[in-house]
Amino acid sequence: MILLDRVTKTYSKIATPSLDRVSLHVEPKEFVIVVGQSGAGKTTLLRLLTREEKPSSGKIIVGGIDYDKLRDKDIPLLRRKIGVVFQDFKLLPNRTVFENVAFALEIVGMGNHEIRHTVPKVLDIVNLKGKEKRMPLELSGGERQRVAIARAIVRQPKILIADEPTGNLDPKHAWDVMRVLEKINHYGTTVLLTTHNQDIVNKLKRRVVTIQHGQIVSDRVQAEYKL
Amino acid sequence: MRRKFITFTRIVKTGVLNFVRNAWLAIAAMAVMVVTLTIVLFSLLTNATFGNTIDQITDKIDISVYLQDSVTGAERDELLDNLRDLPNVEELNYLSKDDALERYKDQNAGNQELLNAISQTDNPLPATIQIKPRDLNQIQAIKDFLSKKEVAALQTEDSPSYKDDRKAAIDKIAHATNILQRVGVGAVLLFAVISVLIIFNTIQMAIFNRRDELTIMRLLGASTWYIRGPFVVETIMYGIISALISVLLIHGMFVAASSALQASSLGLLDIAYSSEYFYDHFWLLLTMQIGVGILIGAVSSTIATRRYLKFKTTK
Numbered sequence: 001m002i003l004l005d006r007v008t009k010t011y012s013k014i015a016t017p018s019l020d021r022v023s024l025h026v027e028p029k030e031f032v033i034v035v036g037q038s039g040a041g042k043t044t045l046l047r048l049l050t051r052e053e054k055p056s057s058g059k060i061i062v063g064g065i066d067y068d069k070l071r072d073k074d075i076p077l078l079r080r081k082i083g084v085v086f087q088d089f090k091l092l093p094n095r096t097v098f099e100n101v102a103f104a105l106e107i108v109g110m111g112n113h114e115i116r117h118t119v120p121k122v123l124d125i126v127n128l129k130g131k132e133k134r135m136p137l138e139l140s141g142g143e144r145q146r147v148a149i150a151r152a153i154v155r156q157p158k159i160l161i162a163d164e165p166t167g168n169l170d171p172k173h174a175w176d177v178m179r180v181l182e183k184i185n186h187y188g189t190t191v192l193l194t195t196h197n198q199d200i201v202n203k204l205k206r207r208v209v210t211i212q213h214g215q216i217v218s219d220r221v222q223a224e225y226k227l
Numbered sequence: 228m229r230r231k232f233i234t235f236t237r238i239v240k241t242g243v244l245n246f247v248r249n250a251w252l253a254i255a256a257m258a259v260m261v262v263t264l265t266i267v268l269f270s271l272l273t274n275a276t277f278g279n280t281i282d283q284i285t286d287k288i289d290i291s292v293y294l295q296d297s298v299t300g301a302e303r304d305e306l307l308d309n310l311r312d313l314p315n316v317e318e319l320n321y322l323s324k325d326d327a328l329e330r331y332k333d334q335n336a337g338n339q340e341l342l343n344a345i346s347q348t349d350n351p352l353p354a355t356i357q358i359k360p361r362d363l364n365q366i367q368a369i370k371d372f373l374s375k376k377e378v379a380a381l382q383t384e385d386s387p388s389y390k391d392d393r394k395a396a397i398d399k400i401a402h403a404t405n406i407l408q409r410v411g412v413g414a415v416l417l418f419a420v421i422s423v424l425i426i427f428n429t430i431q432m433a434i435f436n437r438r439d440e441l442t443i444m445r446l447l448g449a450s451t452w453y454i455r456g457p458f459v460v461e462t463i464m465y466g467i468i469s470a471l472i473s474v475l476l477i478h479g480m481f482v483a484a485s486s487a488l489q490a491s492s493l494g495l496l497d498i499a500y501s502s503e504y505f506y507d508h509f510w511l512l513l514t515m516q517i518g519v520g521i522l523i524g525a526v527s528s529t530i531a532t533r534r535y536l537k538f539k540t541t542k
Contacts, residue, residue: 050446056542072538079448090443106237107449109230151447 001159001190002026002049007058009044009214018044020214021058026192028158031185033201034194035225036211042194043087045211046163049192050084051075063158080108083152083189085162089144091136091151097123098132101151108155122154126180142173146180153184160184162193166200174200201225234453242460249433249461256422256429256462257469260523263418264473264516270411271512272477276501277403290360290369293353293383296324302381303354309378310358315368318359327352353383423527426465430458430531441535455532462528466520474513477505 002024009019019041026032036042047053049062051070060067063081070078091100098119105115123129126146136144145165152160162181166174178200185191195201201208201224208223209216218226246253294303303321310316322330328350335341345351360366372378434441444454481502505512 052446052539054539054542072540073451075538076445076448076450079446084446086446090439090446092440092443103443104447107444107447107453109234109237111229111233 001028001030001063002192003059003061004045004048005059007048007055007060009041009048009053010056017056017214019048019055022211022214022216024209024216024219026190028190029185029188031182031191031204031206032193032209033204033206034192034209034211035196035201036194040211041214042211043163044214046084046161046192046194049161050082051078080155081157081159083155083157083160085145085148085152085160085165085193087163087167089136089148091144091147093136096133096135097128097139097147100136100147101154104151104154118154119150122150125153125183126150127176140173142169142176145169145173145177149177149180149184153189157189159190159192162191164194164196166195166197171199178204198225238453238456239460241457243464245433245457246461246464249429252429252432253461253465256426257465257472259418259422259425260465260469260520261472261476263415263422263523264469264520265476266411266414266418267519268473268477268512268516270407270415272501272505273407273496274411275504276497277407279500279504280497290358290366290373292356292358292373294356294381295383296353298354298381306378306381307356310356310369310372313369313372315361315366316358317361320357320359322355322357324350324352324354327355419523422523426462426524426527427531430462430528433458433461434532434535438535445536451536454536455529458528458532459525462524463521464524466522466524467517470513470516470520474509474516481505 003026004022004024006021006023007019008017008021010017022041022045034042034045044053048055048060051067055067062078065078065081092103095103101119101122102115105118110118120129120132123132126149128143128146128150131139131143134143136147139147149162149165152162160181165177165181169177174197181191181193182204205222205224207219207221208225210218210226292306294306298306307319307321310319328345331345331352332342358369360369373382441454481498484498485502
């Protein structure tokens with residue numbers, strides 16, 4: 001589903017690479033956690049997958065799409081296939097919860113009737129039923145995070161990428177979010193997430209990839225948090 | 228297909244909504260666009276009017292050669308042939324003494340005194356050759372030919388006569404048209420550039436207000452035209468509204484000229500003709516104005532949004 005082959009990303013010629021010859025292979029329906037200290041290269045890795053950045057060298061293939069052959073005008077089509085939960089949520093502050101989720105569907109040209117039908121279902125999955133009309137600023141951090149997740153999964157992507165989805169959450173809310181991600185994975189979506197949260201990593205017992213100084217230093221199945 | 232239609236209606240809807248929200252910003256952009264389009268329309272009208280004036284005057288000009296009564300038929304025919312051979316002669320018209328009398332009677336049908344003066348004596352009017360020149364600026368060649376000794380001998384003393392010899396006036400108008408055309412094109416270009424820049428600025432401000440939204444749209448996979456479309460729709464609306472206003476302004480100008488000033492011409496500008504031209508070609512001119520407005524709007528917003536829609540290309 002996701003294949004990185006010796007991918008290197010250097011932001012400037014004099015700096016050390018943010019990612020240094022990283023190779024990673026993620027099977028369909030896998031649940032992969034990427035851990036590492038701040039600045040280790042986790043976010044760069046995700047930004048390469050969403051084609052927000054171009055690798056300096058190496059090959060990336062996601063869902064059968066070879067990024068070397070990807071034309072600019074096809075980038076939007078690629079992004080529609082990947083659900084992304086951003087570290088800072090990236091919700092639209094002047095739109096309601098419902099509208100924020102519907103936004104992802106409007107972009108791809110879904111009809112209003114279908115949108116009214118689909119969005120509540122997804123809000124139900126992330127336990128936000130009854131909060132459709134709230135504005136993002138009226139929500140708690142965990143709720144906002146779940147709106148972001150709802151928006152990422154509403155188009156039923158094959159791949160879900162989540163950057164620190166539990167970043168600013170207290171343990172209870174963090175677990176709410178993780179359960180949603182597990183549920184989505186259970187339905188068949190490949191999940192790739194980055195986190196700092198040692199407790200969560202240890203309890204999930206999933207594949208853990210550790211990045212240090214831009215390189216993968218360990219890649220273990222059913223593993224615990226280790227730096 | 229259905230999705231494309233839904234997307235299209237969404238783009239238009241968002242564009243109209245943004246137009247309403249940015250109303251105050253839009254006014255600045257539209258004001259300068261109105262000026263541009265009014266200048267475009269005004270130059271067009273004056274150009275057509277001056278062209279018409281020149282045509283009319285050119286049409287009226289001819290040279291009359293009065294032949295002495297003693298000229299024989301053979302001499303007359305030879306003269307006609309020679310004149311016909313001159314390159315600048317467009318048309319020749321021969322009036323015999325009787326024809327000239329007929330014409331005189333026609334022209335003075337209302338004036339009994341003048342008619343009586345003629346009919347009481349022998350026909351005093353000379354046979355006449357009317358020459359219509361092809362190009363007014365080349366009229367000298369004809370004059371030279373007519374003043375040759377052997378040709379002059381055939382003519383009466385007051386021949387040739389240059390009826391409506393308004394070459395000087397024509398030169399003046401042609402010169403004015405020329406300058407106006409240049410000034411017009413210059414002004415149109417200048418204001419077109421200014422309005423593109425101001426619309427550019429307006430759209431940049433609108434984009435700046437919504438940059439977070441644009442980034443999010445981009446990340447969620449919105450296509451370039453889904454993001455750009457509303458801005459283009461917004462500026463196209465500027466164009467349409469400005470075009471309507473400019474046409475209204477010119478219409479108002481003609482109304483004012485005909486009622487308040489009660490003038491049929493303004494200096495060299497024949498207002499009666501230009502207003503006739505304006506109303507005769509009203510729909511064409513309106514369509515053209517709207518077309519130019521849409522073009523200016525669409526071009527400037529497309530360029531203004533380009534920068535924000537680029538994907539990272541650096542490795």
